[in-house]
Amino acid sequence: MEQAVSANVDPEPKAVTAAQDELLTAIDKKIGEVRTEAIDLSFGEIMNLMKDNEIIIDPDYQRLFRWSEEQRSRLVESILLRLPIPPIFFIENEDGRYELIDGLQRVSSMVQFLNHKAVDKPELVLKGCDIVGDLNGMTFDVLPLTLRLQLKRSTVRAVVIKRQSKNFLRYEMFKRLNTGGSELSEQEIRNCSARIFGEIGVVFYEYLVELSKFPTFSSTTNTLADADEEKRGREELVLRFFAAKNGPQFYHGNVAEWLNSYMESVFLGNCKFDYDFERKLFQRVFDAVYRVCGEGAFCKYKNDLPIGGLAPAYFEAVACSFARQIEKVESVDPIRLNGILVASRQTNEFRSNVGTGANKRTKLIGRIEILEEAIKSA
Structure with a gap:
C-alpha cells in the first residue's frame, strides 16, 4: 500500500533551463510594455x-x-x-x-x-x-x-x-482583440489600429482617407459594391494600391494579412514611404486611368464590354501597370491604349493570373506585368 502511494507522488520539479529562463524573462518584459x-x-x-x-x-x-x-x-x-x-x-x-x-x-x-x-x-x-x-x-x-x-x-x-504602453504592442493588442468573429471589417480594424500605433499611424490613416476622396480615384472606383464602400472599401483600395506597388514581397496568399504586413512595415520604418512622392504619383495614375479607361477601369470584360463591379485583381493590375509606365501612359492616345488594355484583359494569359488560384505572389506580379507590356506596345 505504501508503495502504491509513493508511486503516485509527483517527481521532484525539474530545474528551469537557461532557455526557459530566457523565455520567461522575454514574456515578463513584454508584459511590462503594455x-x-x-x-x-x-x-x-x-x-x-x-x-x-x-x-x-x-x-x-x-x-x-x-x-x-x-x-x-x-x-x-x-x-x-x-x-x-x-x-x-x-x-x-x-x-x-x-x-x-x-x-x-x-x-x-x-x-x-x-x-x-x-x-x-x-x-x-x-x-x-x-x-x-x-x-x-x-x-x-x-x-x-x-x-x-x-x-x-x-x-x-x-x-x-x-x-x-509601447505603440506596437498597443496596436497588436487592439488588432488581436478585434480579429475573428468581429463586426468590424478588416479595413476598419486597420484604421482603428493605426490610430493606436501613435502619430505615424494617425498620419498614415488620414493619408489613406485623403487619397480615397481624390476625384478621379472616386470616379474609377465607382463600381465598388455599396456594402464594401460602407466598410471603408475605398480606403482599403488605396492601401492595396501601395501594397501591390511597393510591397508584393509581403504577399503570401492571404490578402488581409498582406495588407496588414505592408502597413506595419511602413509604421516600423522597414518599408520607406515618401508621402509627397506617393501622393503626386497616385494623382497622376488615377487621372490617367480615368482619362484612358473611364469608370469601367477595374471591371472584368467580355466581348469588349465591362461586366460586373470592381474586381480587386483587375484594380491591382491596371493601377500598378499605369504607375510603372506613367510617362508612356500620359503621352499616348488614350482611345488606342484603352483598346489595347481591354483586349489584354480578355486574353487567356491574363485571365490565368486573375481567376481561381490567383492568390499567389507570382500571379499578382504576372497580371501587373502583362498589362505593363501592353502599355509598352501602345
Whole structure:
C-alpha cells in the first residue's frame, strides 16, 4: 500500500533551463510594455465626460453606426435587466484624454437613448424588446424615474490602454482583440489600429482617407459594391494600391494579412514611404486611368464590354501597370491604349493570373506585368 502511494507522488520539479529562463524573462518584459487599467464607468459619467471633451468618440475611424433600432433597444433592455455586457476599450492620449477604440455601438446606443442630442441622432423609441415587451414604444422620458436613474447609474467595464504602453504592442493588442468573429471589417480594424500605433499611424490613416476622396480615384472606383464602400472599401483600395506597388514581397496568399504586413512595415520604418512622392504619383495614375479607361477601369470584360463591379485583381493590375509606365501612359492616345488594355484583359494569359488560384505572389506580379507590356506596345 505504501508503495502504491509513493508511486503516485509527483517527481521532484525539474530545474528551469537557461532557455526557459530566457523565455520567461522575454514574456515578463513584454508584459511590462503594455499597461492597462480597468475601471467601471456609469453611462451618466460617460455622458458628462463627453460633454467636457474628456473622452473622444470618433466614428470617422470606428465602424459606422450600423446597429438597428432593435439591437439598440435590446441593449437598453439588457441593462435594465442587469444582464452583463461586453467591456469597452479606450486608449489614453498624450493629453490624458481617453479615446474610444472599441465599443462605439454600445456607448452610442445608450447615449442616444439617454440624450439623443448628444450624438446628433433621432430620439430612440424602444422596439423589438422580447423579454419585457412592455418596454416597446417607450422613450427615456416616459420611463419611471427609478428606471431612468438605474440606466444612468448602470456601469460598463472600461479597459484603458495607458499612454506609457509601447505603440506596437498597443496596436497588436487592439488588432488581436478585434480579429475573428468581429463586426468590424478588416479595413476598419486597420484604421482603428493605426490610430493606436501613435502619430505615424494617425498620419498614415488620414493619408489613406485623403487619397480615397481624390476625384478621379472616386470616379474609377465607382463600381465598388455599396456594402464594401460602407466598410471603408475605398480606403482599403488605396492601401492595396501601395501594397501591390511597393510591397508584393509581403504577399503570401492571404490578402488581409498582406495588407496588414505592408502597413506595419511602413509604421516600423522597414518599408520607406515618401508621402509627397506617393501622393503626386497616385494623382497622376488615377487621372490617367480615368482619362484612358473611364469608370469601367477595374471591371472584368467580355466581348469588349465591362461586366460586373470592381474586381480587386483587375484594380491591382491596371493601377500598378499605369504607375510603372506613367510617362508612356500620359503621352499616348488614350482611345488606342484603352483598346489595347481591354483586349489584354480578355486574353487567356491574363485571365490565368486573375481567376481561381490567383492568390499567389507570382500571379499578382504576372497580371501587373502583362498589362505593363501592353502599355509598352501602345
